[in-house]
Amino acid sequence: MTEDYRFYGDLAEWWPLISPPDDYADEAAVVASALDSADLPVREVLELGSGGGHNAVHLKRRFTLTLADLSPRMLAVSRALNPECEHVEGDMRDLRLGRAFDAVFVHDAVGYLLTERDLAATIATAFAHCRPGGAAVFVPDHTTETFAERTEHGGGDGDDGRGARFLGWTWDPDPDDTWVRTEYVLLLREKDGSTETVHETHRIGLFGRDVWHRLLAAAGFEPMVLTRRDGPDDAPRDLLIGHRPG
Structure with a gap:
């Protein structure tokens, strides 16, 4: 997981310069629309693997966010950017906060899950924190169908x-x-x-849409996939969305 990488350890303080928050605006807007696909009004959102909080910079304008990440140093970066948000240190595979949210969001941190077992555990975490009628949105860098060097x-x-x-x-x-x-x-x-x-x-990690669908359904979600392109020359990217039945 991410604790094994310097990016998220001793180099975490560099993250706002390595990947500036402004670069996340367009994708955060797409994610916000996907979160709004829930069958209830979305106000409270849990982000698993929130990293330096660069998506939160944009999403907090619309939602009340709880940000969870495994790296204490990345959480420190996020707290500086998003002091109004709640921050929790924890592993997305087994985090249990004992409360539910209207929606759950997992950005590219999900890519550090390398086995179906870990992916299933994270999907179970999302389901455990998602209210009936809510939605979970996963945005991996790649699925098998969209991957290209x-x-x-x-x-x-x-x-x-x-x-x-x-x-x-x-x-x-x-x-x-x-x-x-x-x-x-x-x-x-x-x-x-x-x-x-x-x-x-x-x-x-790289998994096919069939794996995502199977694991989302096994957790209790109603799965769907939304494929998008940022521009005509950009590779397609899949958003995997799970709706929790009301």
């Missing part, structure tokens, strides 16, 4: 002279297993102009 890059600069740039390269070394590989290279610039280069390998 790709590269990505980004980053930004702070007001204090610090800056970050990243390059990511994702491919599938073995099509017969349930994960793909992403190589990340970070270039980090400190206030004094000194720089550090970091390389890190991540494993990202």
Whole structure:
């Protein structure tokens, strides 16, 4: 899981520069629409694997958010950005808060689940926290049907002279297993102009729509898939949505 990666450990403070919150606005709007597909008015939302809170920056304008993540350092970043939101440290596979929400949201942190067992456990967590009539929205980076080798890059600069740039390269070394590989290279610039280069390998889970549908249904959800493109040149991306019967 994410605790094994420097991105979410000692490098967490760099996250607002590596992947600036403004970059999440369009996707957060799509997620908000998916959350609103619930059969009840959505006000209270639990986000599992909330990371640095960059989706929350946008979603909190519409919803009351509870943000849960495994990494205390990422939660610290999120608290600075979203002080009005409740933050909880916990693992999406077994978190139990003892209360329900109108909707549950899991962004790309779900990609760090590499087995059907872990994915099923997280879906069960979402179901346990979802009110009857509510919805759970999962946004993995890829499903088997949408996966294609790709590269990505980004980053930004702070007001204090610090800056970050990243390059990511994702491919599938073995099509017969349930994960793909992403190589990340970070270039980090400190206030004094000194720089550090970091390389890190991540494993990202890859499951087909049939697996998602089966596991969502087994948990008690009514499953559906929404496939979207950000632009004409962008790869398709699946949102997996589970509606909890009222």
